[in-house]
Amino acid sequence: xxxxxxxxxxEELLKTKKRSQSADVWKRLKRSxxxxxxxxxxxxxxxxxxxxxxxxxxxxxxxKLNVKERLEGPSANxxxxxxxxxxDIFARVVYGTRISLxxxxxxxxxxxxxxxFLGAIAGYYGGKIDNAIMRVLDVILAVPxxxxxxxxxxxxxxxxxxxxxxxxxxxxxxxxxxxxASVLSVKDQEFIEAAxxxxxxxxxxxxxxxxxxxxAPIIVYATLKVATAIMATASLSFIGLxxxxxxxxxxxxxxxxxxxxxxxxxxxxxxxxxxxLTVLSLNLIGDGLRDAxxxxxx
Amino acid sequence: xxxxxxxxxxxMIPVLIGVTFLVYFIISLTPGDxxxxxxxxxxxxEAVVQLxxxxxxxxxxxxxxxxxxxxxxxxxxxxxxxxxxxxxGEIGQRFPNTFKLTVSAIILSVLISIPIGVVSATRxxxxxxxxxxxxxxxxISMPSFWVGLILIxxxxxxxxxxxxxxxxxxxxxxxxxxxLAIASTASITRTTRSSMLEVIRQDYIDTAKAKGVSxxxxxxxxxxxxxxxxxxxxxxxxxxVLLGGAVLTETVFSWPGIGRLMVxxxxxxxxxMVLGCIIVFAVAFSLVNLLxxxxxxFIDPRIKANYK
Amino acid sequence: xxxxxxxxNDLIVQYHTDEGIxxxxxxxxxxxxxxxxxxxxxxxxxxxxxxxxxIMRLIQSPPGKMTQGSIHLNGKDIMAASExxxxxxxxxxxxxxxxxxxxxLNPVITVGDQIAExxxxxxxxxxxxxxxxxxxxxxxxxxxxxRLNEYPHQFSGGMxxxxxxxxxxxxSPQLLIADEPTTALDVTIQAQVLELMKELxxxxxxxxxxxxxxxxxxxxxxxxxxxxxxxxxxxxxxxDDIFRRTxxxxxxxxxxxxxxxxxxxxxxxxxxxxxxxxYNLPEGCSFCDRCNYAMSICKTKRPEKVHFSETHxxxxxxxxENPEFQLKG
Numbered sequence: 001x002x003x004x005x006x007x008x009x010x011e012e013l014l015k016t017k018k019r020s021q022s023a024d025v026w027k028r029l030k031r032s033x034x035x036x037x038x039x040x041x042x043x044x045x046x047x048x049x050x051x052x053x054x055x056x057x058x059x060x061x062x063x064k065l066n067v068k069e070r071l072e073g074p075s076a077n078x079x080x081x082x083x084x085x086x087x088d089i090f091a092r093v094v095y096g097t098r099i100s101l102x103x104x105x106x107x108x109x110x111x112x113x114x115x116x117f118l119g120a121i122a123g124y125y126g127g128k129i130d131n132a133i134m135r136v137l138d139v140i141l142a143v144p145x146x147x148x149x150x151x152x153x154x155x156x157x158x159x160x161x162x163x164x165x166x167x168x169x170x171x172x173x174x175x176x177x178x179x180x181a182s183v184l185s186v187k188d189q190e191f192i193e194a195a196x197x198x199x200x201x202x203x204x205x206x207x208x209x210x211x212x213x214x215x216a217p218i219i220v221y222a223t224l225k226v227a228t229a230i231m232a233t234a235s236l237s238f239i240g241l242x243x244x245x246x247x248x249x250x251x252x253x254x255x256x257x258x259x260x261x262x263x264x265x266x267x268x269x270x271x272x273x274x275x276x277l278t279v280l281s282l283n284l285i286g287d288g289l290r291d292a293x294x295x296x297x298x
Numbered sequence: 299x300x301x302x303x304x305x306x307x308x309x310m311i312p313v314l315i316g317v318t319f320l321v322y323f324i325i326s327l328t329p330g331d332x333x334x335x336x337x338x339x340x341x342x343x344e345a346v347v348q349l350x351x352x353x354x355x356x357x358x359x360x361x362x363x364x365x366x367x368x369x370x371x372x373x374x375x376x377x378x379x380x381x382x383x384x385x386x387g388e389i390g391q392r393f394p395n396t397f398k399l400t401v402s403a404i405i406l407s408v409l410i411s412i413p414i415g416v417v418s419a420t421r422x423x424x425x426x427x428x429x430x431x432x433x434x435x436x437x438i439s440m441p442s443f444w445v446g447l448i449l450i451x452x453x454x455x456x457x458x459x460x461x462x463x464x465x466x467x468x469x470x471x472x473x474x475x476x477x478l479a480i481a482s483t484a485s486i487t488r489t490t491r492s493s494m495l496e497v498i499r500q501d502y503i504d505t506a507k508a509k510g511v512s513x514x515x516x517x518x519x520x521x522x523x524x525x526x527x528x529x530x531x532x533x534x535x536x537x538x539v540l541l542g543g544a545v546l547t548e549t550v551f552s553w554p555g556i557g558r559l560m561v562x563x564x565x566x567x568x569x570x571m572v573l574g575c576i577i578v579f580a581v582a583f584s585l586v587n588l589l590x591x592x593x594x595x596f597i598d599p600r601i602k603a604n605y606k
Numbered sequence: 607x608x609x610x611x612x613x614x615n616d617l618i619v620q621y622h623t624d625e626g627i628x629x630x631x632x633x634x635x636x637x638x639x640x641x642x643x644x645x646x647x648x649x650x651x652x653x654x655x656x657x658x659x660x661i662m663r664l665i666q667s668p669p670g671k672m673t674q675g676s677i678h679l680n681g682k683d684i685m686a687a688s689e690x691x692x693x694x695x696x697x698x699x700x701x702x703x704x705x706x707x708x709x710x711l712n713p714v715i716t717v718g719d720q721i722a723e724x725x726x727x728x729x730x731x732x733x734x735x736x737x738x739x740x741x742x743x744x745x746x747x748x749x750x751x752x753r754l755n756e757y758p759h760q761f762s763g764g765m766x767x768x769x770x771x772x773x774x775x776x777x778s779p780q781l782l783i784a785d786e787p788t789t790a791l792d793v794t795i796q797a798q799v800l801e802l803m804k805e806l807x808x809x810x811x812x813x814x815x816x817x818x819x820x821x822x823x824x825x826x827x828x829x830x831x832x833x834x835x836x837x838x839x840x841x842x843x844x845x846d847d848i849f850r851r852t853x854x855x856x857x858x859x860x861x862x863x864x865x866x867x868x869x870x871x872x873x874x875x876x877x878x879x880x881x882x883x884x885y886n887l888p889e890g891c892s893f894c895d896r897c898n899y900a901m902s903i904c905k906t907k908r909p910e911k912v913h914f915s916e917t918h919x920x921x922x923x924x925x926x927e928n929p930e931f932q933l934k935g
Contacts, residue, residue, distance in 0.1 A: 146545065157329065238546065272447070280435065
């Protein structure tokens with residue numbers, strides 16, 4: 001009885017290797033209870049964001065001023081209570097999820113694409129280009145991140161768009177650095193030399209060979225940065241430099257409720273908890289990913 | 299040694315100049331007419347035009363920047379649009395308050411986080427470690443302004459132990475300092491723990507044990523110094539975060555520092571003041587990083603060697 | 607007159623991990639007298655380092671467990687000793703040199719301090735006196751005493767290893783354990799370091815355990831040799847016994863794996879297969895699957911010790927029936 005031996009082409013071998021690698025990582029990620037908790041939490045928030053219209057009525061509950069019902073404590077009607085304008089806090093928290101996640105993801109995307117591009121170029125070509133790019137980024141890094149974001153929004157005017165631009169720009173150096181480091185560690189490996197030897201063009205090499213192999217730390221970093229971006233969004237909105245009222249945003253809800261903390265602390269309690277839980281879940285996932293991707297741990 | 303310090307100072311200067319350029323340029327994008335704002339609604343057309351000319355607002359941005367820098371070197375940061383007084387004076391008055399707050403916060407952080415980080419590492423997987431790490435993770439997930447509000451609700455409004463705002467003696471420093479310290483404590487604890495864990499696995503720790511060095515001395519003398527090296531970098535970075543966080547905490551606690559000054563100036567469209575605040579923040583941050591680098595070279599003899 | 611320095615009796619050490627129990631050391635009996643050098647030879651994973659670390663009880667305690675057996679150092683029961691007593695013994699009665707000199711020294715403490723530390727722990731002297739002694743030790747290993755205040759990164763690999771030797775010998779231990787001390791060094795440096803070790807061993811009349819996988823080193827330095835495989839000593843004897851009257855198929859395999867400088871055309875004869883899975887050691891002889899002389903009894907029954915002389919024994923079924931059996935060579 002002879003077994004049929006199949007020879008896989010190099011392409012297929014590579015694909016199966018990648019597939020089993022990601023399956024492996026997923027398995028290890030599942031092992032961490034905290035990471036799983038993070039995934040559950042963020043799934044919950046994603047659900048809230050996606051299905052917001054099903055959960056609560058935007059016009060009627062989140063936005064409509066309802067002076068008669070203002071400052072009511074949590075009840076069956078309003079499970080988180082109402083704010084100083086009589087709006088349902090629960091509905092506002094739910095819709096606020098959309099804004100936080102949206103701004104968080106978009107600003108990180110901006111930072112990742114621009115910063116990643118700069119970092120890849122700097123790392124791959126080295127020398128003067130590397131120097132020049134890093135010097136410029138050093139200047140941006142000399143200003144604490146939040147302050148830079150504040151300055152940009154203050155100058156361009158407070159709006160959600162400018163918020164995303166500001167948070168995005170202030171995160172560019174961080175992404176540039178991490179992509180550069182990844183590229184540096186990969187580019188001297190032999191398969192890159194091999195690709196060069198057969199005449200592959202630079203940008204192909206970077207996109208097809210260098211970047212895929214340096215993904216791991218970048219993914220972890222990006223996850224953690226979405227968390228800080230959400231935090232930054234709330235912070236900026238808190239001082240009035242972000243999303244403008246009446247749009248429900250967790251940070252500005254805290255600003256609005258500040259005057260009432262003595263007797264109606266639920267106004268600041270629930271939006272605040274939403275921020276904490278969202279950021280926490282992303283941190284848990286980021287941590288879990290970092291451990292799962294680390295070859296040294298088993 | 300002093301050569302090293304000098305070199306780093308020299309490198310700092312172009313970066314700071316770059317910062318002033320960057321920030322000036324960004325702020326120049328602010329829409330609106332400062333002259334009209336200063337003179338108010340009742341001003342005549344001519345008065346506004348004249349003021350614009352006097353303030354140099356019709357010059358190209360580069361020229362304005364040049365003039366600003368010239369003045370900056372003599373310590374003149376211009377005049378506030380809202381008070382008409384010297385920006386440097388106002389900042390000079392408020393900066394020590396922010397300094398007091400951030401330094402208290404970072405000292406508090408370091409005192410708490412390093413011992414906890416070390417103990418967590420030496421008792422890895424214990425209850426202390428697991429709980430500690432979860433608490434730390436929650437700590438870096440809490441926005442400082444929310445923490446501030448919660449602390450005010452609990453300790454000021456309900457228990458009445460501390461004032462809810464203002465700067466008035468040491469009691470008023472405690473809540474804001476704690477608020478600021480929470481996130482950085484969490485972060486430094488995590489870093490200390492992970493670098494301790496790395497160090498404990500090193501061969502030279504085995505060598506020390508094989509010499510008969512007792513467990514405590516191994517941790518204190520052999521492991522800690524090596525573990526602190528990456529921890530110190532994080533402390534420097536955290537200071538930067540603290541400076542940013544000061545803006546929020548000062549707002550929540552009505553603390554008269556330059557963070558709150560900056561926010562107020564933004565609301566009042568007082569551009570020179572905003573510019574001044576940012577530059578001071580950047581300089582402070584750079585100096586702290588310089589200090590950290592110097593500290594670094596004292597702890598790690600391999601760095602000193604590079605600069606002999 | 608020789609003294610018994612080390613007595614290991616039927617030692618069993620296991621590592622309890624998530625993936626199962628690793629049987630690292632499976633019943634080792636070793637003894638060593640003052641002034642003698644024992645070579646502990648075997649491939650990676652044979653249990654040599656674990657055995658060595660057990661002598662100082664430096665096994666990481668989860669997951670490692672010394673489940674059975676006894677260890678006596680200068681008559682003192684190591685298994686029963688308290689941590690405090692062990693701290694007194696380590697560095698003073700027994701010292702260990704680890705494998706990689708590049709990472710064995712603390713980068714932020716001066717070389718002099720690292721040597722002096724050992725002295726200060728075990729001897730009642732002042733800091734100054736310890737520094738003087740440290741300087742002497744440096745000179746003894748061939749490093750100028752003036753380099754006392756330098757840091758490890760300022761030394762080359764070979765010199766680092768000398769510093770490590772200085773640390774190990776600073777309190778004149780009765781037993782020195784060297785775990786592959788020259789494996790990470792260039793061949794020429796290797797020779798120098800071995801020379802130094804021999805010199806110092808004679809000077810201090812120490813007992814020494816030399817862990818190595820290199821039979822050349824064994825020939826240079828050792829008096830007695832114990833061949834380890836899968837946590838057991840499969841053959842033991844003095845230098846003559848092992849080199850000229852090789853009995854165990856594994857030992858034979860080790861000798862055959864060395865390229866012959868006189869016959870460059872001869873084929874290398876590797877030992878087929880890989881070391882057995884330490885999570886799952888076979889019932890019978892651990893070497894069975896790789897052995898050219900395997901018999902059916904080898905699969906099921908563990909071989910017993912067969913003595914050829916006072917110094918020489920082997921654990922192999924080939925000799926249980928027929929002590930006169932000759933390996934093919």
